[in-house]
Amino acid sequence: MTLDQKYPLHFTNSLSGKKEKFEPIHPGFVGMYVCGPTVYNFVHLxxxxxxxxFDTVSRYFRFLGYKVRYVRNITDVGHLVNDADEGEDKIAKKARMEQLEPMEVVKQYTEDFHSVMRVFNILPPSIEPSATGHIIEQINITNKLIELGLAYEVNGSVYFDVKKYNQQNNNSYGILSGRNIDELMESGRELDSQSEKRDKRDFALWKKALPAHIMRWPSPWGDGFPGWHIECTVMSTKYLGETFDxxxxxxxxxxxxxxxEIAQATGANGKSPVNYWIHSxxxxxxxxxxxxxxGNSFLPSELFTGNHPLLEKGYTPMTVRFFMLQSHYSSTLDFSNEALNAAEKGYKKLSAALTIIKQADPTGTGAPDAELSSGLHHLAEQCYQNMSDDFNTAKTLAVLFEMxxxxxxxxxxxxxxxxxDKETFDFFKKTYVGFMEDVLGLREETSHNHELLDGTIQVLIELRKKAKTDKNFALSDKIRDDLxxxxxxxxxxxxxxxxxxxx
RNA sequence: GGUUCCGUGGCCGAGUGGCUAGGCUGAGCUCUGCAAAAGCUCCUACAGCGGUUCGAAUCCGCUCGGAACCUCCA
Structure with missing residues (x-):
């Protein structure tokens, strides 16, 4: 029996709003797409x-034995400043402000993003496609939607016809967010330069570039740039298929x-693109x-140094990771110094136990106790049960504390x-180490533990041992207190x- | 205004009909030359008011309070 059969995974599907059993399209394989960052600025916490x-989600799938293709894009075209944009997107705007080439901006913030992911021990995705690398595909799907009558061109821009799509698809526009198309019409706001659209609920697939716009590509409708939503549809279906997990x-x-995304993909391919939606x-x-x-955001670097008005002190990446894992992904998590301090102490406790168990050996004499063994086995099993229940990292951590x-x-x-008994010990150890390091991505923070420092401290420790043996407690206490x-x-x-x- | 969600002990934060969440803080005990760490014990909550039920933090209704989305946003 494989792990995924023994601990079948259930999680909340945003599409139905209910917890569902996960059934992959291809047994043993998972295709997952996650909307990545817009690289026009530093990523904040x-x-x-x-x-x-989603790092934890993909880690757990792999831990259960699934082969995962995890696609997370880089949005480097930039979302429109607003729907009434003057042909300028966020990246172009930033570039002009900083007197840089757009791709220079993109490069800088992509590098920053990657370094932040690395310090938090967030593993890289299998594929990290960029919007600018898929302009042709975005033009093609836009063309297809025009041919299907679900999109129309006006003055060099192309818009998706939401009303028509809705009529052709059993009024399914709003299926994910629970929105009603008629209510959207009432509440939608009127914008001056939106007059191009036939209906204000329509959204752009392609926008005409004005002369001032410096990010531009040739298209059948003239020079322009893709709309925001189409990139994800193109990149997800290209690498994961027209319907993915x-x-x-x-x-x-x-x-x-x-x-x-659902409307575009369904309109173009005639099928629903995604089986399970997860929102954090x-x-x-x-x-x-x-x-x-x-103005209430802070950067990871500010968090590590504590150099921010809202922060009392700095916190390590693993402390922050642990802090976030203590709540469920579907709940809001409130930041506070008190909570971070508590997390710091709690994390140290788990980390110390990790160091101990890694070195522990099931040697020694004595008969195994069946009741004790089965209790420990049961405890360790709860890690699997809790993670398989909607990726409940908080409950999993509670078990790890008991362990x-x-x-x-x-x-x-x-x-x-x-x-x-030997079997239980091995399972217990493997579970603790596996869930800490592989599933939750919590590693020991031993960066201070350099060889030189360690050696120096060992010398002092030996001196203190000697002092203690000699009952020279004044000296032994001084060594300890000064350290x-x-x-x-x-x-x-x-x-x-x-x-x-x-x- | 529309849609949706939340309100748990000193703090953070799981939990959805009966069974100890957990972490941090505080108090005590054990161990220890003294500490630290660790182990054990205690502090037993579910916004308010009604209702359903043998039984509700958990379901229903109302009230109060907070938030998200409806516009770029992870």
Missing amino acids: GNTRTFLT IHGGGLDLKFPHHEC NMLTVNGQKMSKSL ASRINDIKSGNLVVSRI KAIGVQLKDNKDGSIDYTVE
Whole structure:
């Protein structure tokens, strides 16, 4: 029995709003597309949460034995500033402000994005396509939609005919976001230069470029650039097929972006593009969504250094990762210094247990205790059960904390390893290490633990041992206190050995 | 205005009809030369008001409060 059969995965499908059993199109394989960043600025912490969510999702699929193709795009054309744009997109605007070539901007912020992903231990996707690399495909699908009568050209721009699509598809526009097309008409706002559209609910597939616009490509309708939604439709279906398993993204993309993707793809290919939609919720600050425009966002670098008015101190990447994993991806998560401090301590506890269990060995004498063994086996199994239940990282962490207590029992001698049968011990160890490192992506933060530093501290530890043996407690305390003052905490173990941690 | 979601103990945060969430903080105990770490114990909540039910934090209704989307946004 394979792991995915033993612990069948269920998760909430945004399309139905219900928790569903995951049934892949091709058994053993998962195709997943996630909307990536728009690279016209530094990614802030809120953006990071979404990528962390889907990193964990893809990690767990792989852990269960699935072969995953994870596609996450780079939006380097830039979303329109607004629907009434003057033929200028965000990247072009930024480029002019900074006197740079658009591709220079894109390059800079893509590099930043990648480095942020790396420090958070977010694994790279299988394919990372860019919008500018798929202009031809975007033109082709736009052409196809025109031929099908679902799009129309006006003055060098092409728009998707939402009303017509809706009539042809059982009024399904709004199927994802629960929106009603008639209500959209009432609430939609009127914009001056929107007069080109036949209906204000229509959205752009291709926009004509004005002379000032510096990102432009030739097309059957003249020089221009693609609309926002079409890139994701093109790149997802190109690499995953016309219907694929999972599409993810931030909740704020549900409407209109994802709704438009469904309409375009369904219109062009005659079939629904995605079986399961997953939306991750927002990171909030004082209850409000973190966003650049609200001025309550901060950059990962500011978080690490603590160099920000909202931050009391700096926090390590793994502390932040742990902090985010403590809540469910579908809930909002509120940022606060208190919560980060709590996370820092909690994470250190798990990390310390990780170091211990990795070195633990099931040696020793004594008969295995069946009841004890089955209790530990059951505990470890809960990691699988919790992750298979809508990727519940919070519940999984709760189990890992209990496992960490047992690991500490082993270290302190409260729990004799030989009382655990070999099979259970191996499963327990494999589960703890596997869920920490492979599934949750939490690694030991030992960057301070350089060889030189370690060697130096070992010398001091030996001196202190000698002082203790000589009952020279004044000296042994001075060594410990002085080390603590510079951030090195010594810990005396029962067996006389001495460990240390670096703050 | 429309659509949707949320309101859990000192703080963060899981949980959807009966069974201990967990972390952090605080108090105590054990271990220890003293610490630190660790283990154990305690502090037992579900916005308010009604209703359904043998039984509700969990379902229904109303009230109050907060948020997201409807415009670029992870």
